[in-house]
Amino acid sequence: MTAPLGYGAQPRAPFATNPDKSHGRLFPEPESPTRTPFQRDRDRIIHSTAFRRLKHKTQVFVYHEGDHFRTRLTHTIEVSQIARSLARALRLDEDLAECLALAHDLGHTPFGHEGEDVMDACMAPYGGFDHNAQSLRVVTSLERRYAEFDGLNLSWETLEGLVKHNGPLVGPDGAPLGKFAGSELPFAIRAHSQRQDLRLDTWPSAEAQAAAIADDIAYDAHDLDDGLRAGLLRIEQIREVPFFASILDEVDARYPNLEEPRRIHEIVRRSITRMVEDVIREAVTRIAAAAPASVEDVRAAPGALVAFSAEMARAEGEVKAFLFANLYRHPDVLAVRRKVSQVTRELFEAYFADPALMPEEWRRGLEDAATDRRARRVCDFIAGMTDRFAMDEHRRLFDHTPDLG
Template identity: 55%
Template sequence: MLKPYACQPVDSRGRLFDESISTFRSPFQRDRDRIIHSSAFRRLKHKTQVFVEHEGDYYRTRLTHTIEVAQVARTIAAALGLNTDLAEAVALAHDLGHPPFGHTGEDALHELMAPYGGFDHNAQALRIVTKLEKHYAGFDGLNLTWETLEGIAKHNGPAISDHGGSHSAPSRDLLPYALIEVDDMWDLELATNASAEAQVAAVADDCAYNHHDLHDGLRAGLFTEDDLCELPVIGECFAEVDRLHPGLEPMRRRHEALRRVFGVMVEDVIAVAENRLAALQPQAADDIRSMDGPIIRFSKPLYQNLKAIKGFLFTRMYRAPSVVVERERVTGMVNALFPLFMERPELLPEDWHDDVAAALARDDNRQQTLARIVLDYVAGMTDRFAIQEYQRLIDPNG
């Protein structure tokens, strides 16, 4: 039974291109399934989270991260009486736009695309699901519902806001062009909050990476359990495991402690949301969208504790010397590949040539048009394919 403030499938605002209703699946279940079967989703298997994809079999990739986010999103959404299928769909799509080499690749492409309308992985995810996936007879993209598109665009907060979201911008003109293009096709109400389900996907993302980056950093030897025991929340979790299971072998001790950290985060989010929903009494999904700030979030004490954990991870993991060296190496690859394809678009795969020719013939701003096509190609690369292309086209020893 869904709560009145959940997104009801029967009330969906529909799709850009009309389709018959599925006999067995709700609109949001259909969105979820299309995302799972997309080419972009499969490519997440070979895109990095923190470590470059080939560095070890046990480190998270974008795909394993996405699956973990979707699992957490379903758990939180179910506990709150929200639409679990929509929360899962947004969670599964939230990283589709990530380029090779994770945030390192995103930073490089952001700089390269600055003269041409910018780059942002959430905006690129929208471009993928509305344009770049080309499998269906009647439309480009996946023809997802408005609610799923809105969730991809705004799960981190309003896209146009002076005080909220990771995409805060004072005016629509400053948004990445890929987001503006989709909003021009279909008003995503960028100045409002997203649905509660999309907010759940965003918090689930935080829970997942706070948890698994600790696991991966330990496995990589960038810090130790003793280091983590100095941090809030984590120290208490290790102490509880030691009290309940004295002498537990190290790998089991690590797992038991870090799964408790996971539990602390999820339980906190659910408790905060239940209290806020009980106090504010929203009666429809649009009541959630019109609120002043998110309804799904961490408590203030836990948020401060997580800031301390993130600060530790930033210093000891994301900016660890070995990671920085690799960041510099792969940044050089992106910075070499992008201008090469700009100068010689004939090097793009043959099945891209017709699109390039048609776009350049149609648009007046040829350089900008070409840059956006090259971006689509480079951003779609996996880590291993980007390395292979760099070695094939630029430096065999790279």
């Protein structure tokens, strides 16, 4: 397929984010003579401590289960590749799209979504926990590398795309939307909003939308891949999903008797291709209808411009439902999730009861701190852990650390 808006060195679309017109950084810095603001953001993210830790954070399978399953780091790299492909096809700023893809999971806890669920429960009396909000907290506060500021001091456009990964967070009246409706925004977002207006009531840039949908495409395809290779899913089982059934029929017709590892790879790569090409076609259609003349027009649009078609959105929903029921809720996965839930919860309870159990830099200033401040510090410490370090810490503090095998 030749993308309608073209690949390669094409002029930037008028609705793309222009790095020369960035809204700048919270702490003003001289511009780089060799890099755009978004290239500089990307480099800061890659060199951050939080990015390196993604190597040992769980995607679906915890660290002991094999070297070939995906981690948060490999998932992040795969998302960035898809995001750049979408950005190139739509003539967006590839560097911003890549930057947002690289940063989107920096706030994830150890042990994947189970770690996040436990942390949210532990933090319920203190403002809750959300990994997207924690990613913002990481890049604006918790990374402490620079002499003049905390965080990475990323550009406004990067922070905007990071915090609005799933679209607008509040309506015109300021009331929270989506999963936060009827409640309040996560602590990290509320705290940062007092320092910088990220326009939470608008859609983010097209680059941010590309990075967000690249995330969906990557984990749909690659969690399927890991599940099949782990033996938790069977190839014939995925025929329950019409999207996968049509791909499997196509592969088997073209390559009869193909050995299973190659057969799996063909299913996965064709799944990604179909989804990516659908997004490009649909985005071209929506862009033509909306005729945005600037990135501000993208923000003011009534909905996302980079999205699945209605047909693909239904198919992708069926994929997610299948993976939830058959992979994420598989008895073997649930057995490990129960164990890591115990580890995460007990670490929180121990550090909260006695902050002296944390390293000096983390317990400093908590002697007479209010309970919500102590809880947030403990949360930040645990959320930054790798799976391996969390298990080691539990062994240090307890004599009943579960065996994940």
